[in-house]
Amino acid sequence: MAKILQPDLCVIGGGSGGLTVAAAALSLGASVVLVERDKMGGDCLNYGCVPSKSLIASAKRAQYMRTATKLGIAAEDPKINFGRVNEHVHGVIADIAPHDSVERFEGLGATVLQGEAKFTDPKTVMVGDQAIKARRFVIATGSRPMSPPIPGLSDVDYYTNETIFDLTRKPQHLIIVGGGPIGMEMAQAHRRLGSDVTVLEMQAPLAKDDPELTNIALKQIRREGVDIRQGVKVTEVAPKAKNIVVTIEKENGETEEITGSHLLLAAGRKPNIEALDLEKAKVNFDGRGIKVNKGLKTSNKRVYAIGDVAGGLQFTHVAGYHGGLVVRNALYRLPIKNDATIIPWATYTDPEIANVGLTEADARQKYGDKFKVLRWSFAENDRARAEHVEEGLLKVITTPSGKILGAGAVGHNAGELINIYALAVANKMKIGAFTKMVAPYPTQFEIAKRIAVEFYKDKVDHPALKFLLQLNRMLG
Numbered sequence: 001m002a003k004i005l006q007p008d009l010c011v012i013g014g015g016s017g018g019l020t021v022a023a024a025a026l027s028l029g030a031s032v033v034l035v036e037r038d039k040m041g042g043d044c045l046n047y048g049c050v051p052s053k054s055l056i057a058s059a060k061r062a063q064y065m066r067t068a069t070k071l072g073i074a075a076e077d078p079k080i081n082f083g084r085v086n087e088h089v090h091g092v093i094a095d096i097a098p099h100d101s102v103e104r105f106e107g108l109g110a111t112v113l114q115g116e117a118k119f120t121d122p123k124t125v126m127v128g129d130q131a132i133k134a135r136r137f138v139i140a141t142g143s144r145p146m147s148p149p150i151p152g153l154s155d156v157d158y159y160t161n162e163t164i165f166d167l168t169r170k171p172q173h174l175i176i177v178g179g180g181p182i183g184m185e186m187a188q189a190h191r192r193l194g195s196d197v198t199v200l201e202m203q204a205p206l207a208k209d210d211p212e213l214t215n216i217a218l219k220q221i222r223r224e225g226v227d228i229r230q231g232v233k234v235t236e237v238a239p240k241a242k243n244i245v246v247t248i249e250k251e252n253g254e255t256e257e258i259t260g261s262h263l264l265l266a267a268g269r270k271p272n273i274e275a276l277d278l279e280k281a282k283v284n285f286d287g288r289g290i291k292v293n294k295g296l297k298t299s300n301k302r303v304y305a306i307g308d309v310a311g312g313l314q315f316t317h318v319a320g321y322h323g324g325l326v327v328r329n330a331l332y333r334l335p336i337k338n339d340a341t342i343i344p345w346a347t348y349t350d351p352e353i354a355n356v357g358l359t360e361a362d363a364r365q366k367y368g369d370k371f372k373v374l375r376w377s378f379a380e381n382d383r384a385r386a387e388h389v390e391e392g393l394l395k396v397i398t399t400p401s402g403k404i405l406g407a408g409a410v411g412h413n414a415g416e417l418i419n420i421y422a423l424a425v426a427n428k429m430k431i432g433a434f435t436k437m438v439a440p441y442p443t444q445f446e447i448a449k450r451i452a453v454e455f456y457k458d459k460v461d462h463p464a465l466k467f468l469l470q471l472n473r474m475l476g
Protein backbone atom coordinates (compact mmCIF):
# COMPACT_ATOMS: atom_id res chain seq x y z
CA MET A 1 0.00 0.00 0.00
CA ALA A 2 1.22 3.51 -0.88
CA LYS A 3 2.12 5.99 1.87
CA ILE A 4 -0.99 7.40 3.55
CA LEU A 5 -1.86 10.92 2.31
CA GLN A 6 -2.71 13.41 5.05
CA PRO A 7 -3.82 16.67 3.38
CA ASP A 8 -5.81 19.53 4.87
CA LEU A 9 -8.65 18.69 2.47
CA CYS A 10 -9.70 15.66 0.48
CA VAL A 11 -12.20 16.70 -2.18
CA ILE A 12 -14.24 13.88 -3.71
CA GLY A 13 -15.55 14.80 -7.16
CA GLY A 14 -13.90 17.03 -9.75
CA GLY A 15 -17.01 18.86 -10.95
CA SER A 16 -18.29 22.40 -10.37
CA GLY A 17 -18.33 22.16 -6.58
CA GLY A 18 -15.21 20.08 -6.03
CA LEU A 19 -13.06 22.16 -8.35
CA THR A 20 -14.19 25.38 -6.67
CA VAL A 21 -13.16 24.03 -3.27
CA ALA A 22 -9.85 22.69 -4.57
CA ALA A 23 -8.87 25.87 -6.43
CA ALA A 24 -9.81 28.16 -3.53
CA ALA A 25 -8.10 26.01 -0.89
CA LEU A 26 -4.92 25.71 -2.98
CA SER A 27 -4.81 29.47 -3.52
CA LEU A 28 -4.93 29.88 0.26
CA GLY A 29 -1.96 27.56 0.73
CA ALA A 30 -3.82 24.44 1.91
CA SER A 31 -2.80 20.92 0.86
CA VAL A 32 -5.46 19.21 -1.26
CA VAL A 33 -6.10 15.71 -2.57
CA LEU A 34 -8.69 15.78 -5.36
CA VAL A 35 -10.39 12.54 -6.41
CA GLU A 36 -12.31 12.10 -9.69
CA ARG A 37 -13.53 8.78 -11.04
CA ASP A 38 -14.62 9.95 -14.50
CA LYS A 39 -14.08 13.17 -16.45
CA MET A 40 -12.70 16.30 -14.79
CA GLY A 41 -15.26 19.11 -14.98
CA GLY A 42 -18.13 16.81 -13.98
CA ASP A 43 -21.66 17.08 -15.31
CA CYS A 44 -21.63 20.79 -16.09
CA LEU A 45 -18.69 20.69 -18.48
CA ASN A 46 -19.20 17.29 -20.05
CA TYR A 47 -22.92 16.47 -20.00
CA GLY A 48 -24.79 19.52 -18.70
CA CYS A 49 -24.55 23.31 -18.85
CA VAL A 50 -21.76 23.61 -21.41
CA PRO A 51 -23.00 21.20 -24.12
CA SER A 52 -26.64 22.23 -23.59
CA LYS A 53 -25.91 25.96 -23.90
CA SER A 54 -23.70 25.33 -26.92
CA LEU A 55 -26.45 23.35 -28.64
CA ILE A 56 -28.95 26.09 -27.72
CA ALA A 57 -26.62 28.67 -29.30
CA SER A 58 -26.68 26.80 -32.64
CA ALA A 59 -30.45 26.43 -32.41
CA LYS A 60 -30.92 30.13 -31.66
CA ARG A 61 -28.79 31.15 -34.65
CA ALA A 62 -30.91 28.91 -36.89
CA GLN A 63 -34.07 30.49 -35.51
CA TYR A 64 -32.74 34.01 -36.09
CA MET A 65 -32.24 33.09 -39.74
CA ARG A 66 -35.85 31.96 -40.01
CA THR A 67 -37.20 35.09 -38.36
CA ALA A 68 -34.98 37.76 -39.89
CA THR A 69 -37.70 39.19 -42.15
CA LYS A 70 -39.06 41.56 -39.52
CA LEU A 71 -35.63 43.21 -39.38
CA GLY A 72 -35.55 43.65 -43.15
CA ILE A 73 -33.36 40.64 -43.93
CA ALA A 74 -34.70 37.94 -46.24
CA ALA A 75 -35.48 34.96 -44.01
CA GLU A 76 -33.83 31.70 -44.93
CA ASP A 77 -34.53 28.13 -44.07
CA PRO A 78 -31.16 27.32 -42.48
CA LYS A 79 -29.25 24.30 -43.76
CA ILE A 80 -28.41 22.50 -40.57
CA ASN A 81 -25.49 20.12 -40.52
CA PHE A 82 -26.11 18.20 -37.30
CA GLY A 83 -22.63 16.67 -37.42
CA ARG A 84 -21.11 20.16 -37.52
CA VAL A 85 -23.37 21.27 -34.67
CA ASN A 86 -22.03 18.33 -32.69
CA GLU A 87 -18.46 19.40 -33.52
CA HIS A 88 -19.25 22.92 -32.29
CA VAL A 89 -20.67 21.53 -29.01
CA HIS A 90 -17.64 19.34 -28.40
CA GLY A 91 -15.32 22.13 -29.52
CA VAL A 92 -16.67 24.34 -26.74
CA ILE A 93 -16.19 21.54 -24.19
CA ALA A 94 -12.62 21.04 -25.41
CA ASP A 95 -11.96 24.79 -25.18
CA ILE A 96 -13.03 24.95 -21.54
CA ALA A 97 -11.61 21.56 -20.47
CA PRO A 98 -8.01 22.72 -19.80
CA HIS A 99 -9.34 25.01 -17.06
CA ASP A 100 -10.75 21.95 -15.25
CA SER A 101 -7.97 19.53 -16.13
CA VAL A 102 -5.77 17.28 -14.01
CA GLU A 103 -2.75 19.17 -15.38
CA ARG A 104 -4.08 22.52 -14.21
CA PHE A 105 -4.89 21.27 -10.73
CA GLU A 106 -1.58 19.46 -10.37
CA GLY A 107 0.05 22.69 -11.52
CA LEU A 108 -1.78 24.52 -8.72
CA GLY A 109 -0.34 22.01 -6.25
CA ALA A 110 -3.10 19.42 -5.81
CA THR A 111 -2.55 15.67 -5.69
CA VAL A 112 -5.11 14.44 -8.20
CA LEU A 113 -6.19 10.80 -7.93
CA GLN A 114 -8.12 9.35 -10.84
CA GLY A 115 -10.32 6.67 -9.34
CA GLU A 116 -13.36 6.03 -7.19
CA ALA A 117 -13.38 7.23 -3.60
CA LYS A 118 -14.80 5.05 -0.81
CA PHE A 119 -14.87 5.63 2.91
CA THR A 120 -13.51 2.80 5.02
CA ASP A 121 -14.13 4.51 8.37
CA PRO A 122 -15.15 8.03 9.53
CA LYS A 123 -11.60 9.35 9.03
CA THR A 124 -10.36 7.44 5.97
CA VAL A 125 -11.05 7.36 2.26
CA MET A 126 -9.53 4.81 -0.11
CA VAL A 127 -8.92 5.32 -3.81
CA GLY A 128 -7.70 1.97 -5.10
CA ASP A 129 -4.98 1.05 -2.61
CA GLN A 130 -4.25 4.68 -1.71
CA ALA A 131 -5.45 5.71 1.76
CA ILE A 132 -6.28 9.35 2.53
CA LYS A 133 -6.67 10.60 6.07
CA ALA A 134 -7.55 14.26 5.56
CA ARG A 135 -8.24 16.85 8.22
CA ARG A 136 -11.54 17.51 6.39
CA PHE A 137 -13.37 15.75 3.54
CA VAL A 138 -15.66 17.45 1.02
CA ILE A 139 -18.09 15.22 -0.87
CA ALA A 140 -18.97 16.83 -4.22
CA THR A 141 -20.00 13.76 -6.19
CA GLY A 142 -22.97 15.33 -7.99
CA SER A 143 -25.99 13.57 -9.43
CA ARG A 144 -26.98 11.51 -12.46
CA PRO A 145 -30.15 11.10 -14.51
CA MET A 146 -32.87 9.01 -12.94
CA SER A 147 -34.50 6.27 -14.99
CA PRO A 148 -38.20 6.33 -14.15
CA PRO A 149 -39.79 2.90 -13.60
CA ILE A 150 -41.42 2.66 -17.05
CA PRO A 151 -42.27 -0.85 -18.25
CA GLY A 152 -40.25 -1.75 -21.35
CA LEU A 153 -37.48 0.80 -20.78
CA SER A 154 -34.78 -1.85 -20.76
CA ASP A 155 -35.94 -3.07 -24.22
CA VAL A 156 -35.30 0.25 -26.00
CA ASP A 157 -32.28 2.43 -26.64
CA TYR A 158 -32.87 5.65 -24.79
CA TYR A 159 -30.81 8.77 -24.24
CA THR A 160 -30.05 10.85 -21.17
CA ASN A 161 -28.06 14.05 -20.77
CA GLU A 162 -24.97 11.82 -20.64
CA THR A 163 -25.49 10.54 -24.20
CA ILE A 164 -27.75 13.00 -26.10
CA PHE A 165 -24.84 15.34 -26.91
CA ASP A 166 -23.07 12.49 -28.74
CA LEU A 167 -25.69 12.45 -31.53
CA THR A 168 -24.12 13.36 -34.86
CA ARG A 169 -27.32 12.90 -36.86
CA LYS A 170 -30.54 14.81 -36.36
CA PRO A 171 -33.18 12.81 -34.49
CA GLN A 172 -36.22 12.60 -36.76
CA HIS A 173 -38.72 12.66 -33.92
CA LEU A 174 -37.39 13.16 -30.40
CA ILE A 175 -39.73 12.17 -27.58
CA ILE A 176 -38.72 13.72 -24.26
CA VAL A 177 -39.99 12.35 -20.96
CA GLY A 178 -39.98 15.27 -18.51
CA GLY A 179 -40.94 18.90 -19.03
CA GLY A 180 -38.59 20.49 -16.49
CA PRO A 181 -35.83 22.96 -17.44
CA ILE A 182 -33.59 20.29 -19.02
CA GLY A 183 -36.46 18.75 -21.00
CA MET A 184 -37.78 22.08 -22.26
CA GLU A 185 -34.34 23.47 -23.17
CA MET A 186 -33.57 20.31 -25.15
CA ALA A 187 -37.05 20.30 -26.73
CA GLN A 188 -36.80 23.81 -28.15
CA ALA A 189 -33.18 23.39 -29.26
CA HIS A 190 -33.88 20.16 -31.17
CA ARG A 191 -37.02 21.59 -32.72
CA ARG A 192 -35.08 24.61 -33.96
CA LEU A 193 -32.44 22.27 -35.36
CA GLY A 194 -35.10 20.50 -37.40
CA SER A 195 -36.43 17.58 -35.35
CA ASP A 196 -40.06 16.89 -34.55
CA VAL A 197 -40.30 17.02 -30.77
CA THR A 198 -42.89 15.74 -28.31
CA VAL A 199 -42.60 16.45 -24.58
CA LEU A 200 -44.44 14.22 -22.12
CA GLU A 201 -44.96 15.75 -18.68
CA MET A 202 -46.91 14.23 -15.82
CA GLN A 203 -47.75 17.60 -14.26
CA ALA A 204 -47.29 21.06 -15.77
CA PRO A 205 -44.14 21.93 -17.73
CA LEU A 206 -41.62 24.16 -15.91
CA ALA A 207 -43.77 23.79 -12.80
CA LYS A 208 -41.15 25.18 -10.41
CA ASP A 209 -41.37 28.68 -11.93
CA ASP A 210 -44.08 31.34 -11.82
CA PRO A 211 -46.79 30.28 -14.33
CA GLU A 212 -47.36 33.91 -15.38
CA LEU A 213 -43.78 33.84 -16.69
CA THR A 214 -43.56 30.27 -17.95
CA ASN A 215 -46.79 30.64 -19.95
CA ILE A 216 -45.10 33.28 -22.11
CA ALA A 217 -42.13 31.00 -22.85
CA LEU A 218 -44.29 27.92 -23.36
CA LYS A 219 -46.53 29.78 -25.81
CA GLN A 220 -43.45 30.57 -27.91
CA ILE A 221 -42.09 27.01 -27.69
CA ARG A 222 -45.48 25.61 -28.79
CA ARG A 223 -45.67 28.20 -31.59
CA GLU A 224 -42.37 26.84 -32.89
CA GLY A 225 -43.93 23.39 -33.13
CA VAL A 226 -42.98 21.50 -29.99
CA ASP A 227 -45.85 19.23 -29.00
CA ILE A 228 -46.09 19.55 -25.21
CA ARG A 229 -48.43 17.04 -23.57
CA GLN A 230 -49.05 17.81 -19.92
CA GLY A 231 -50.89 15.74 -17.33
CA VAL A 232 -49.89 12.52 -19.07
CA LYS A 233 -48.31 9.38 -17.64
CA VAL A 234 -45.95 7.23 -19.66
CA THR A 235 -47.21 3.69 -19.08
CA GLU A 236 -45.02 1.72 -21.48
CA VAL A 237 -42.29 1.97 -24.07
CA ALA A 238 -41.54 -0.60 -26.74
CA PRO A 239 -39.33 -0.93 -29.81
CA LYS A 240 -41.07 -0.98 -33.21
CA ALA A 241 -38.85 -1.56 -36.25
CA LYS A 242 -36.27 1.26 -35.94
CA ASN A 243 -38.60 3.38 -33.84
CA ILE A 244 -39.84 3.58 -30.26
CA VAL A 245 -43.52 3.52 -29.33
CA VAL A 246 -44.40 5.36 -26.15
CA THR A 247 -47.81 4.68 -24.62
CA ILE A 248 -49.27 7.50 -22.54
CA GLU A 249 -52.30 7.67 -20.29
CA LYS A 250 -54.12 10.99 -20.24
CA GLU A 251 -55.94 12.58 -17.30
CA ASN A 252 -59.30 11.28 -18.61
CA GLY A 253 -57.97 7.71 -18.65
CA GLU A 254 -57.62 7.49 -22.44
CA THR A 255 -54.43 5.99 -23.81
CA GLU A 256 -52.45 6.99 -26.88
CA GLU A 257 -49.38 5.65 -28.65
CA ILE A 258 -46.73 8.08 -29.86
CA THR A 259 -44.03 6.84 -32.21
CA GLY A 260 -40.66 8.53 -32.24
CA SER A 261 -37.17 7.84 -33.53
CA HIS A 262 -35.37 8.78 -30.28
CA LEU A 263 -36.28 8.88 -26.61
CA LEU A 264 -34.68 11.27 -24.11
CA LEU A 265 -35.24 10.84 -20.39
CA ALA A 266 -35.18 14.11 -18.46
CA ALA A 267 -37.33 13.06 -15.54
CA GLY A 268 -35.29 13.89 -12.47
CA ARG A 269 -31.89 13.27 -10.93
CA LYS A 270 -30.37 10.85 -8.42
CA PRO A 271 -27.50 11.69 -6.03
CA ASN A 272 -24.18 9.89 -6.63
CA ILE A 273 -23.77 8.30 -3.21
CA GLU A 274 -23.78 4.53 -3.64
CA ALA A 275 -20.06 4.07 -4.29
CA LEU A 276 -18.98 6.13 -1.27
CA ASP A 277 -19.82 3.59 1.48
CA LEU A 278 -21.32 6.42 3.52
CA GLU A 279 -22.43 4.10 6.32
CA LYS A 280 -18.77 3.42 7.11
CA ALA A 281 -18.19 7.20 7.34
CA LYS A 282 -21.24 7.63 9.60
CA VAL A 283 -22.64 10.10 7.07
CA ASN A 284 -26.45 10.19 6.95
CA PHE A 285 -28.31 10.34 3.65
CA ASP A 286 -31.67 9.63 2.07
CA GLY A 287 -33.00 9.26 -1.48
CA ARG A 288 -32.54 13.00 -2.17
CA GLY A 289 -28.91 13.08 -1.14
CA ILE A 290 -26.57 13.60 1.79
CA LYS A 291 -28.11 15.35 4.76
CA VAL A 292 -26.31 18.56 5.71
CA ASN A 293 -26.86 21.33 8.24
CA LYS A 294 -26.81 25.08 7.47
CA GLY A 295 -23.02 24.92 7.55
CA LEU A 296 -23.02 22.14 4.91
CA LYS A 297 -21.64 19.66 7.45
CA THR A 298 -22.85 16.08 7.40
CA SER A 299 -23.56 13.93 10.45
CA ASN A 300 -19.77 13.33 10.54
CA LYS A 301 -18.23 16.64 11.60
CA ARG A 302 -15.10 16.07 9.48
CA VAL A 303 -17.16 15.70 6.33
CA TYR A 304 -19.00 18.34 4.27
CA ALA A 305 -21.29 17.71 1.30
CA ILE A 306 -21.86 20.30 -1.43
CA GLY A 307 -23.58 20.77 -4.78
CA ASP A 308 -26.06 18.35 -6.31
CA VAL A 309 -25.27 15.55 -3.87
CA ALA A 310 -26.39 17.74 -0.94
CA GLY A 311 -30.01 17.41 -2.06
CA GLY A 312 -30.95 21.09 -2.52
CA LEU A 313 -31.06 23.28 -5.63
CA GLN A 314 -29.08 21.60 -8.40
CA PHE A 315 -27.13 24.25 -10.27
CA THR A 316 -23.49 24.88 -11.04
CA HIS A 317 -23.55 28.25 -9.30
CA VAL A 318 -25.00 26.59 -6.18
CA ALA A 319 -22.16 24.05 -6.14
CA GLY A 320 -19.72 26.96 -6.54
CA TYR A 321 -21.41 28.96 -3.77
CA HIS A 322 -21.29 25.94 -1.45
CA GLY A 323 -17.63 25.43 -2.33
CA GLY A 324 -16.73 29.00 -1.37
CA LEU A 325 -18.53 28.66 1.98
CA VAL A 326 -16.94 25.34 2.89
CA VAL A 327 -13.39 26.55 2.29
CA ARG A 328 -13.88 29.35 4.84
CA ASN A 329 -15.15 26.98 7.47
CA ALA A 330 -12.85 24.05 6.76
CA LEU A 331 -9.64 26.09 6.67
CA TYR A 332 -10.36 28.94 9.10
CA ARG A 333 -13.39 27.74 11.13
CA LEU A 334 -15.22 30.92 10.10
CA PRO A 335 -18.98 30.62 10.63
CA ILE A 336 -20.92 29.99 7.41
CA LYS A 337 -24.59 29.76 6.52
CA ASN A 338 -25.90 28.16 3.35
CA ASP A 339 -28.67 30.57 2.35
CA ALA A 340 -30.81 29.08 -0.42
CA THR A 341 -33.04 32.18 -0.47
CA ILE A 342 -30.42 34.23 -2.34
CA ILE A 343 -29.90 31.74 -5.16
CA PRO A 344 -31.05 32.80 -8.63
CA TRP A 345 -31.72 30.39 -11.48
CA ALA A 346 -32.37 30.64 -15.17
CA THR A 347 -33.86 28.36 -17.80
CA TYR A 348 -32.29 28.95 -21.19
CA THR A 349 -35.33 28.56 -23.36
CA ASP A 350 -35.99 31.44 -25.76
CA PRO A 351 -37.39 33.57 -24.20
CA GLU A 352 -35.36 32.80 -21.09
CA ILE A 353 -36.98 32.46 -17.67
CA ALA A 354 -35.17 33.56 -14.53
CA ASN A 355 -35.94 33.97 -10.87
CA VAL A 356 -34.45 34.93 -7.54
CA GLY A 357 -35.98 35.07 -4.08
CA LEU A 358 -39.71 34.82 -3.53
CA THR A 359 -42.18 34.33 -6.36
CA GLU A 360 -45.62 35.89 -6.11
CA ALA A 361 -47.01 32.56 -4.84
CA ASP A 362 -44.24 32.24 -2.21
CA ALA A 363 -44.92 35.80 -1.04
CA ARG A 364 -48.66 35.13 -0.76
CA GLN A 365 -47.96 32.09 1.38
CA LYS A 366 -45.56 34.00 3.61
CA TYR A 367 -47.12 37.47 3.81
CA GLY A 368 -50.80 36.99 2.92
CA ASP A 369 -51.72 40.12 0.97
CA LYS A 370 -49.08 42.33 2.63
CA PHE A 371 -46.71 42.60 -0.30
CA LYS A 372 -46.56 44.37 -3.65
CA VAL A 373 -46.14 42.94 -7.13
CA LEU A 374 -44.66 45.28 -9.74
CA ARG A 375 -44.86 44.35 -13.41
CA TRP A 376 -43.19 45.81 -16.48
CA SER A 377 -43.52 44.51 -20.00
CA PHE A 378 -40.52 44.20 -22.32
CA ALA A 379 -42.77 45.72 -24.99
CA GLU A 380 -42.35 49.07 -23.19
CA ASN A 381 -38.57 48.96 -23.61
CA ASP A 382 -37.04 50.75 -26.61
CA ARG A 383 -34.11 48.37 -26.97
CA ALA A 384 -36.45 45.37 -27.00
CA ARG A 385 -38.53 47.16 -29.64
CA ALA A 386 -35.47 47.91 -31.77
CA GLU A 387 -34.44 44.26 -31.71
CA HIS A 388 -37.98 42.87 -32.00
CA VAL A 389 -37.73 40.94 -28.75
CA GLU A 390 -40.74 42.58 -27.14
CA GLU A 391 -42.25 39.44 -25.68
CA GLY A 392 -41.29 39.45 -22.03
CA LEU A 393 -42.26 40.44 -18.53
CA LEU A 394 -40.40 41.45 -15.38
CA LYS A 395 -42.08 41.00 -11.99
CA VAL A 396 -40.62 42.34 -8.78
CA ILE A 397 -42.01 41.41 -5.38
CA THR A 398 -41.49 43.87 -2.53
CA THR A 399 -42.70 44.47 1.00
CA PRO A 400 -45.08 47.43 1.34
CA SER A 401 -42.06 49.54 2.34
CA GLY A 402 -40.12 48.54 -0.77
CA LYS A 403 -37.69 45.83 0.39
CA ILE A 404 -37.08 43.54 -2.56
CA LEU A 405 -38.22 40.01 -1.74
CA GLY A 406 -37.78 38.50 -5.15
CA ALA A 407 -37.91 38.99 -8.88
CA GLY A 408 -38.80 36.89 -11.89
CA ALA A 409 -38.42 37.60 -15.58
CA VAL A 410 -39.23 36.00 -18.89
CA GLY A 411 -37.80 37.46 -22.06
CA HIS A 412 -34.69 38.00 -24.14
CA ASN A 413 -31.65 37.70 -21.85
CA ALA A 414 -33.80 37.39 -18.72
CA GLY A 415 -30.93 35.41 -17.18
CA GLU A 416 -28.75 38.51 -17.41
CA LEU A 417 -31.43 40.84 -16.06
CA ILE A 418 -31.92 38.69 -12.95
CA ASN A 419 -28.34 39.29 -11.79
CA ILE A 420 -29.07 42.75 -10.45
CA TYR A 421 -31.99 41.36 -8.44
CA ALA A 422 -29.71 38.60 -7.10
CA LEU A 423 -27.51 41.44 -5.81
CA ALA A 424 -30.56 43.21 -4.39
CA VAL A 425 -31.96 40.13 -2.63
CA ALA A 426 -28.57 39.06 -1.22
CA ASN A 427 -27.99 42.58 0.14
CA LYS A 428 -31.58 43.15 1.30
CA MET A 429 -31.82 46.23 -0.90
CA LYS A 430 -34.89 48.41 -1.31
CA ILE A 431 -36.45 49.20 -4.65
CA GLY A 432 -35.61 52.87 -4.12
CA ALA A 433 -31.95 52.07 -4.85
CA PHE A 434 -32.91 51.52 -8.49
CA THR A 435 -34.38 55.01 -8.81
CA LYS A 436 -31.04 56.53 -7.80
CA MET A 437 -29.08 54.90 -10.61
CA VAL A 438 -28.88 55.96 -14.22
CA ALA A 439 -29.04 53.26 -16.89
CA PRO A 440 -27.57 53.84 -20.35
CA TYR A 441 -30.16 54.33 -23.09
CA PRO A 442 -31.22 52.18 -24.82
CA THR A 443 -30.54 49.09 -22.73
CA GLN A 444 -32.82 46.32 -21.69
CA PHE A 445 -31.77 47.07 -18.14
CA GLU A 446 -33.91 50.24 -18.20
CA ILE A 447 -36.82 47.90 -17.44
CA ALA A 448 -35.41 47.52 -13.92
CA LYS A 449 -35.41 51.27 -13.49
CA ARG A 450 -38.92 51.73 -14.87
CA ILE A 451 -40.37 49.06 -12.62
CA ALA A 452 -38.84 50.82 -9.60
CA VAL A 453 -40.58 54.05 -10.58
CA GLU A 454 -43.82 52.04 -10.67
CA PHE A 455 -43.41 51.39 -6.97
CA TYR A 456 -43.85 55.10 -6.26
CA LYS A 457 -46.75 55.62 -8.64
CA ASP A 458 -49.49 55.35 -6.03
CA LYS A 459 -47.46 57.54 -3.68
CA VAL A 460 -48.27 60.63 -5.84
CA ASP A 461 -51.72 60.55 -4.30
CA HIS A 462 -50.20 61.01 -0.84
CA PRO A 463 -51.81 64.11 0.82
CA ALA A 464 -48.40 65.56 1.78
CA LEU A 465 -47.19 65.46 -1.84
CA LYS A 466 -50.45 66.96 -3.08
CA PHE A 467 -50.15 69.72 -0.52
CA LEU A 468 -46.53 70.44 -1.53
CA LEU A 469 -47.48 70.70 -5.19
CA GLN A 470 -50.36 73.03 -4.35
CA LEU A 471 -48.09 75.15 -2.17
CA ASN A 472 -45.51 75.49 -4.94
CA ARG A 473 -48.17 76.55 -7.41
CA MET A 474 -49.27 79.27 -4.98
CA LEU A 475 -45.68 80.40 -4.52
CA GLY A 476 -45.39 80.85 -8.29
Ligand SMILES: Cc1cc2nc3c(=O)[nH]c(=O)nc-3n(C[C@H](O)[C@H](O)[C@H](O)COP(=O)(O)OP(=O)(O)OC[C@H]3O[C@@H](n4cnc5c(N)ncnc54)[C@H](O)[C@@H]3O)c2cc1C
Nearest residue numbers: 013015016017037042043048117141142307308314315316
Ligand atom coordinates in the same frame (compact mmCIF):
# COMPACT_ATOMS: atom_id res chain seq x y z
C1 LIG B 1 -28.52 18.95 -19.30
C2 LIG B 1 -28.15 19.76 -18.10
C3 LIG B 1 -28.04 21.14 -18.23
C4 LIG B 1 -27.68 21.90 -17.13
N1 LIG B 1 -27.60 23.25 -17.28
C5 LIG B 1 -27.27 24.01 -16.22
C6 LIG B 1 -27.15 25.43 -16.36
O1 LIG B 1 -27.36 25.98 -17.44
N2 LIG B 1 -26.81 26.15 -15.28
C7 LIG B 1 -26.57 25.56 -14.06
O2 LIG B 1 -26.26 26.28 -13.11
N3 LIG B 1 -26.67 24.23 -13.89
C8 LIG B 1 -27.01 23.44 -14.94
N4 LIG B 1 -27.07 22.09 -14.79
C9 LIG B 1 -26.80 21.50 -13.46
C10 LIG B 1 -25.29 21.38 -13.21
O3 LIG B 1 -24.69 20.63 -14.23
C11 LIG B 1 -25.05 20.70 -11.85
O4 LIG B 1 -25.82 21.34 -10.87
C12 LIG B 1 -23.58 20.78 -11.45
O5 LIG B 1 -22.78 20.10 -12.37
C13 LIG B 1 -23.40 20.16 -10.05
O6 LIG B 1 -22.06 20.23 -9.68
P1 LIG B 1 -21.47 19.18 -8.62
O7 LIG B 1 -20.08 19.61 -8.34
O8 LIG B 1 -22.41 19.00 -7.52
O9 LIG B 1 -21.47 17.79 -9.45
P2 LIG B 1 -20.76 17.41 -10.81
O10 LIG B 1 -20.36 18.61 -11.58
O11 LIG B 1 -21.60 16.43 -11.49
O12 LIG B 1 -19.43 16.68 -10.34
C14 LIG B 1 -19.45 15.49 -9.61
C15 LIG B 1 -18.22 14.69 -9.97
O13 LIG B 1 -18.01 13.68 -8.98
C16 LIG B 1 -17.52 12.50 -9.60
N5 LIG B 1 -17.78 11.37 -8.70
C17 LIG B 1 -18.98 10.85 -8.35
N6 LIG B 1 -18.81 9.86 -7.44
C18 LIG B 1 -17.48 9.76 -7.22
C19 LIG B 1 -16.66 8.93 -6.39
N7 LIG B 1 -17.19 8.03 -5.56
N8 LIG B 1 -15.32 9.09 -6.43
C20 LIG B 1 -14.76 10.01 -7.25
N9 LIG B 1 -15.48 10.82 -8.05
C21 LIG B 1 -16.81 10.71 -8.02
C22 LIG B 1 -18.31 12.47 -10.91
O14 LIG B 1 -17.65 11.67 -11.87
C23 LIG B 1 -18.37 13.95 -11.29
O15 LIG B 1 -17.30 14.30 -12.15
C24 LIG B 1 -27.42 21.28 -15.87
C25 LIG B 1 -27.51 19.90 -15.74
C26 LIG B 1 -27.87 19.14 -16.85
C27 LIG B 1 -27.96 17.65 -16.68
